Amino acid sequence: MNTHRGDIAGFRLAGRTWISELGTWSSAVSAEGRPVSALRFDSRLIARPGARDRVVGAVVADRRLIQGGLAGLVPVADLIGAQDEVWLLTADPVSPTVTDLLAEAPGAPRPDAGSAATVLAETAQTLLAVHSAGLAHGALHPGAVVIAPGGTALLAERGLVDALHGRPPAPERDVASWASLARGLAATWAASSPRAADLFERTAAIASTRGLAAARDALLTGRDLLPPGFPSRDRLVETVHWWTTRETSPPAGPSVPAQAAPARVDEGEIVTLLHVPEATRAPETGGGRTEDVVMRFGPGVPTETTAERIWRAGRDQQPTVLPGERLRTVRPPAVRRRRTVLSSVILALMVVAGLIAWLLRGAAAPLAVSEVEVITPKKVQGCDTTVKIRGVLTTNGEAGEIHYQWKRSDRRAPIEQTDTVAAGETSHEVSLEWTVKGEGTFKGTATLRLLSPVPEGAKIEDRASFTYKCS
Structure with a gap:
């Protein structure tokens, strides 16, 4: 797109x-x-x-x-x-x-x-x-x-x-x-x-x-x-x-002159990935189950077609029959009962198979973090700047969640965050942006502390400082 x-x-x-x-x-x-x-x-x-x-x-x-x-x-x-x-x-x-x-x-x-x-x-x-x-x-x-x-x-x-x-x-x-x-x-x-x-x-x-x-x-x-x-x-x-x-306040001036605005570009066919509600699905030949219909909208398609209006608002309560198909009558109760029993058996077998696979797969090792490191800019920061501070967490390469907090020396309240770590990565980087304005000299210290997973009784954290000077 x-x-x-x-x-x-x-x-x-x-x-x-x-x-x-x-x-x-x-x-x-x-x-x-x-x-x-x-x-x-x-x-x-x-x-x-x-x-x-x-x-x-x-x-x-x-x-x-x-x-x-x-x-x-x-x-x-x-x-x-x-x-x-x-x-x-x-x-x-x-x-x-x-x-x-x-x-x-x-x-x-x-x-x-x-x-x-x-x-x-x-x-x-x-x-x-x-x-x-x-x-x-x-x-x-x-x-x-x-x-x-x-x-x-x-x-x-x-x-x-x-x-x-x-x-x-x-x-x-x-x-x-x-x-x-x-x-x-x-x-x-x-x-x-x-x-x-x-x-x-x-x-x-x-x-x-x-x-x-x-x-x-x-x-x-x-x-x-x-x-x-x-x-x-x-x-x-x-x-x-x-x-x-x-x-939402307007910018000081236009970012692109009117005469330089880019021409409309064909963004290609857009496909909605959501299923259409029951009221707009066509009956499947030979049974009571309905097939999901994928609605397509994009360049060249009217902005408000009947299908789109039905799909978005759900106002039509009658089934829509697609071209080339005809509305089928409902199957007799006996046929529906046989299908229900067969579906139940298949579902039960799938559940049993999934349970066996889960029991045989073994337990994965939990995510562990061994250390954290905070990296700040070495050179003195100038007037009205946003300091970018990096934190690197060393892990054991397993997947999981890390919960951590940043503490700024100019604030009492910490900033807590949660990230997801993918398997196979032995380090995970986090960041903190610290905006400093005004005249004077200031030394800021950022502390990164791991909240979980942390071994009982352990404390995993690191801190680093930067210098701001504006005259």
């Missing part, structure tokens, strides 16, 4: 981009003029065997949850492929996130302890609903918690990291990540409210020992320790409005 003209299947890229574990996110505008977002998956991850199909399954599962009434997930508008690229298009923007609001930009209104409690309560409720459906988020962190314009906390990237890496759902990983989020908000947004911060610390401990439902209940029971007005979202709404206004 050629995206130089900034147009992805009707979504216009709006300029802001940021990197996630999945690939590159871009702010965008839908054909109707609404703010949305677009994710271009990392080509190496989506090319892994079965990754694309697993991503499709995760997105379809999300759609079913949302159709069932779950309002805590960022809805997906489409999942498309063109040439070697795969894009996820969301129906709502996936920014700002809690990570964005934690950045403490000059002049920004700061969310309070009540805002933190609102985020924790709503994310806990969404995770409980996801877990009850036999699913998990898989990579919960502040950058995956989106704050909507109305101050509601939504979860983005649900199940996508697990899908790319072929991992089964692990609700216990979500619980540990939620507890980490609670501790992080206790140290930041609730720093000026000691009683609320203590409540968040206690709910984090309850989540780790008694589960997420007990932690949510403890949080709501302790509302007397929160600022008056909880669960009002006024402070969150104010912060999001400030952040959105800053991000």
Whole structure:
């Protein structure tokens, strides 16, 4: 797919981009003029065997949850492929996130302890609903918690990291990540409210020992320790409005002169990777099962065909018969019963075979990290600069997750993050960007500490400093 003209299947890229574990996110505008977002998956991850199909399954599962009434997930508008690229298009923007609001930009209104409690309560409720459906988020962190314009906390990237890496759902990983989020908000947004911060610390401990439902209940029971007005979202709404206004303010001048704008480039055929709902599938010859239909949209195809309208809105409740086929009558009950019995037997055999394969495969060695190293620039940094700090973690080459934190000498609150490490790699690099402005001399020290996996009683961390001078 050629995206130089900034147009992805009707979504216009709006300029802001940021990197996630999945690939590159871009702010965008839908054909109707609404703010949305677009994710271009990392080509190496989506090319892994079965990754694309697993991503499709995760997105379809999300759609079913949302159709069932779950309002805590960022809805997906489409999942498309063109040439070697795969894009996820969301129906709502996936920014700002809690990570964005934690950045403490000059002049920004700061969310309070009540805002933190609102985020924790709503994310806990969404995770409980996801877990009850036999699913998990898989990579919960502040950058995956989106704050909507109305101050509601939504979860983005649900199940996508697990899908790319072929991992089964692990609700216990979500619980540990939620507890980490609670501790992080206790140290930041609730720093000026000691009683609320203590409540968040206690709910984090309850989540780790008694589960997420007990932690949510403890949080709501302790509302007397929160600022008056909880669960009002006024402070969150104010912060999001400030952040959105800053991000969408027009640039100082056009980046490309009008006469130099690139010509429209044919981006090739775009194929939606999502299955069409039951109402728009054609009956398969000879049985009650229906085949999935792949809808294709792209250059040369009308922007709003009947098939596309049905597929997107689900307004037609009658089956669609494809050309060359005719609508079949329903088979008699006896035939359907025989097919059901046969399908059950086949499914049982597949389950037994899968269980035997799992028992015979042996246990893989867990991921281990032996040391970390922090690398900072050697030369003195000049006025108004962003210092790029690298951290290198040495591993045993196994796959797994690492949970770590950056600590800056100019801030009390650490920055916690979680990364996934692929098998076969004996080192993993992380980074920290530190912006320094103003006149004077400053020495900054960055500390990288591994939180897990860490042997009991061990402490794996490293620190390094840089010098800033502006006169």
